[in-house]
Amino acid sequence: MKKILVTGALGQIGSEIVMSMRKTYGEDNVIASSRSKGKNDVAETGIFEIVDVTKAQQVADAVKKHKIDTIIHLAAILSATGENNPAAAWDVNMNGLYNVLEVARESQCAVCTPSSIAVFGPSTPKDNTPQNTLMRPTTMYGVTKVAGELLCDYYFQKYNVDTRGMRFPGLISNVALPGGGTTDYAVHIYYEALKNKKYTCFLEKGTYMDMMYMPDALDAIVQLMEADPSKLVDRNAFNITAMSFDPEEISAEIKKHIPAFEMDYDVNTNIQKIADSWPNSLDDTEARKQWGWNPKYDLAAMTKDMLDKLSLKLNIQYK
Template identity: 35%
Template sequence: MFVRRRPHLREKVTLITGANGEVGHGLIQHLYALQDASDVVVLDLRGLDDSMRGMVNRVIVGDILDNELINLLLNEYEIDTIIHLAALLSTHSEFNPETAHRVNVQGTINLLKLAIEQGKSRGLPVKFIFPSSIAVYGMPDLETKARVTAVKEEDFLYPITMYGCNKLYCEHLGRYYAQYYQQLSASRSLGVDFRCVRFPGLISAQTLPTGGTSDYAPEMLHAAIRGKPYACFVREDARIPFMMMPDAIKSLLMLADAPQEQLNHYVYNVTSFSLTAQEIAERVQQNFPDAQITFEPDTARQAIVDSWPADIDDSAARREWNWSPEYDADRAFSEYLIPIITELASHEK
């Protein structure tokens, strides 16, 4: 199913896949507010919320594994930027690893090939923005996790989840398509301008947690605000880095806008702050003294969190494209999470 606003053949556009999530909505709203010269075409299995449809050129309901659809995009549009958000997320990937591989890896290859073909017709490389994850890391043990304060992009890349394996492989695919694609050919294709942001645990005030591995943080708040007890599925001392959703959207836009000559890496860590589960619980209880929070670690989910770094080093992003988050831990709770979740909960009564 296709929904058009203004049909034009070979119109210059930005393509956003997986656009009907919160990151996609944020990107669409930002680009619309800027009145960007590049129109936006969105692709999602679920289409796009009605409130968003007037902000984009075209809504395509479809699958990134559909080769006919990829060919349609190639023939109808001049795509100068692809923001590839579509993915099967962490928890679902563990239950369906083969499906996750098809969606997360083959889907990414399909879009990288689209970018290559678009580059040929344009004579310019297509910008390919890819969100990766802290799940690409795999700390060998808790002693090492405690000793290494902030992990760099190239360290401890031994993921223990299918999602992490998929994301790490796709980072390497991006580097390959950018630098080495058809390297033995007599006439090599123009590469892709691949740019990747590696996210920590993301927290949103706008949407309910959906069982993700780092969702214990927002789950505590949602339960406390609604006066419900909460049993946290990780230990009190479990520590990982976090970022608020508005900063995640900001980082993607900043990297997309950065001049290519300033960039010396394909993959960049970004982060805001690092807290233990106990420190999160204490912040929740400071604001909601009656909050009932206990700790009942789930062995499997705890093992995944233990494999992630306690913190990540985002100095390359800060140095090369001036990355800086809006929300530290204090502002995240006082100005974003608590007021917005409280407001949303009030409408449920």
């Protein structure tokens, strides 16, 4: 990777990976883009372009202008938000990806498009879910992610576009707030623990889902894109995970640091239905074998780091 365009650069992943990649590859070599700008570090500390991925010419213009060789395609509408507006989810997630792949084909760019555990559905094996298994998702987000994996495979097989991707679990960040996903509670709970010592969870007790701390997610993107292509048997559907927990377990871990913390429940049936359709845990053997995937954070390490970083950010002492 030498010249990198990041779409959806103001989202939860994009806002962090742009800053991280600029340190690694140089500020002028990582171009951030989104359909709007605003005031933020991503837009103000490096090159920024207005790019709506549903408009192919805007993607093409940015690639040509900056001589891009790698596109990190993050622009997407997530699971919970997508159920509120399925048409918009299809437009952004599918038409946007098609435009990016077409530009990549024409300009000979590599493309990284993260997928999601949302590709799985109620009929998928729930525990230690294999990488290659039955995928019948019940959300528009999941439908677009399955189709996106297949489309990326198609562009590699037919046009030799260097497409790569991993299935992200829920992502937890101390920098950017999440953008309408089913696993968002696992971020909000830390903020509320520090601010109010109380959190009302929108998922039921015992709802297990795979999760990952953002530093590991950022590493995964770079590691996969830098991996030797000759070793990649799979390309656009790598299971990756770092931990699996339910609301009670994350609450118990927080209580080790904030003993007064309490959690109650007000279940959102629509979001719960999505969570129930996803796996409890993933098998990420192939990612570990093919490109050396190895996360650094478990629940205990992540919780300590989240509380330390957020206490500084919010100017709240908890120790």
